[in-house]
Amino acid sequence: MKLSQAEWQIMNALWDEHPATARQIAARLPEQVNWAYTTIKTMLTRLVEKQAVRERKQGNASLYDPILSRRQARSSALKSLVNQAFDGAFGPLMHFLFEQQDLTAKERTQIIQILQEHNNPKRNR
Amino acid sequence: MKLSQAEWQIMNALWDEHPATARQIAARLPEQVNWAYTTIKTMLTRLVEKQAVRERKQGNASLYDPILSRRQARSSALKSLVNQAFDGAFGPLMHFLFEQQDLTAKERTQIIQILQEHNNPKRNR
DNA sequence: TACATCTTACTACATTTGTAGAAATTGTCA
DNA sequence: TGACAATTTCTACAAATGTAGTAAGATGTA
Numbered sequence: 001m002k003l004s005q006a007e008w009q010i011m012n013a014l015w016d017e018h019p020a021t022a023r024q025i026a027a028r029l030p031e032q033v034n035w036a037y038t039t040i041k042t043m044l045t046r047l048v049e050k051q052a053v054r055e056r057k058q059g060n061a062s063l064y065d066p067i068l069s070r071r072q073a074r075s076s077a078l079k080s081l082v083n084q085a086f087d088g089a090f091g092p093l094m095h096f097l098f099e100q101q102d103l104t105a106k107e108r109t110q111i112i113q114i115l116q117e118h119n120n121p122k123r124n125r
Numbered sequence: 126m127k128l129s130q131a132e133w134q135i136m137n138a139l140w141d142e143h144p145a146t147a148r149q150i151a152a153r154l155p156e157q158v159n160w161a162y163t164t165i166k167t168m169l170t171r172l173v174e175k176q177a178v179r180e181r182k183q184g185n186a187s188l189y190d191p192i193l194s195r196r197q198a199r200s201s202a203l204k205s206l207v208n209q210a211f212d213g214a215f216g217p218l219m220h221f222l223f224e225q226q227d228l229t230a231k232e233r234t235q236i237i238q239i240l241q242e243h244n245n246p247k248r249n250r
Numbered sequence: 251t252a253c254a255t256c257t258t259a260c261t262a263c264a265t266t267t268g269t270a271g272a273a274a275t276t277g278t279c280a
Numbered sequence: 281t282g283a284c285a286a287t288t289t290c291t292a293c294a295a296a297t298g299t300a301g302t303a304a305g306a307t308g309t310a
Contacts, residue, residue, distance in 0.1 A: 004297060008209045022257080039299050041258070046297090060257060060306050074221055077210050084133045085202050090222070090232045094239035096199055097215070107215045114219035129267060147287080164269050166288070171267090185276050185287060 001052055001068050001076060008073075009033055010043045014053065015070045019063035126177055126193050126201060133198075134158055135168045139178065140195045144188035 003011060013028040014020055020028075026040050044064060047053040052068040086092040097103075097111065128136060138153040139145055145153075151165050169189060172178040177193040211217040222228075222236065 005209060006298060035298090036300050037257090038301070042299075045259085062258080071221075074210050075225065077206060078218075078221070081202060081206050084130060085199050089235065090228070091235040091239055093203075094236055096203070098239070100200065103215070110214065110216040111219055114216055114223070131268060160268090161270050162287090163271070163289095167269075170289085187288080 001050070001073065002080070003052065003068075003073055003077070006043055007047060007052070010040065010047060011052065011066065011068070011070070011073060014064060014066050018065045019056075021061055021063060025064070126175070126198065127205070128177065128193075128198055128202070131168055132172060132177070135165065135172060136177065136191060136193070136195070136198060139189060139191050144181075144190045146186055146188060148186075150189070 009029055010025060013025045016028060017024075022037065022040050022044060025044070026035070026037060029035065029040075044053060044055070044062075048055045048064075052066065052073075054065045054067050055062050056065075057063075082088060082090060082093055086096065103111075134154055135150060138150045141153060142149075147162065147165050147169060150169070151160070151162060154160065154165075169178060169180070169187075173180045173189075177191065177198075179190045179192050180187050181190075182188075207213060207215060207218055211221065228236075
């Protein structure tokens, strides 16, 4: 399942807490995203058509739940990036991450830290 | 600079070796990509307009060179993925990479290996 | 009950993307 | 020099995407 940028915004809001009404989703979008309410509804309708989201009527209004999980969406976005831009393998992606000159120090630290977390168990066992 | 999927195909072929003619690029595209020659030309024209590629006439034909570097393109694609899908931080991306259940053993090994490469210098110094 | 609201359902429209054909131009070889 | 072949230029067009307006139905409320 491929989500567009705008769809990611909606899904991110929905994953954070659901079910949610369109109104609630609107409230959770990042500041910069200043969509008309009907824009959000349009996106939701399209997501329902794509079966990324389930809609159920609650009185006159609708409640939405994700069908597509964040994990699934992340996984396919990542795979598609890797295929498109990193020769289809995670290796080149990892290399790239490490060679990145324009990572901030903070990002760098973050990464190293995670690596250690995930690396240490191996050595400690 | 944001490249579309099709544009990545062209750019990948061009980065591999340049300058290149449209014909050469065509020859380097992956098997599955079976575009008409004019499709490739259209993409190239658009990439020139976007200033991702430079075109120079060599007799009747054109030679193309990338202006946008692979590194730059990768960097912005990665950043945009991270923003869109990983809360804007590399940390969550790294975590995700490690928790991924559906990585193949090979991919897993690849990653660990890279990590070690980049981790060891720190300890060995 | 009659209005002010909210929500949905439909429609709209510009831009970007994927894909390519047709026509014009240029180079080439017999 | 004429016929072909290769290349470029233009034009086209459908699908996807971003963004939103309008009409009509449901609801709360004075």
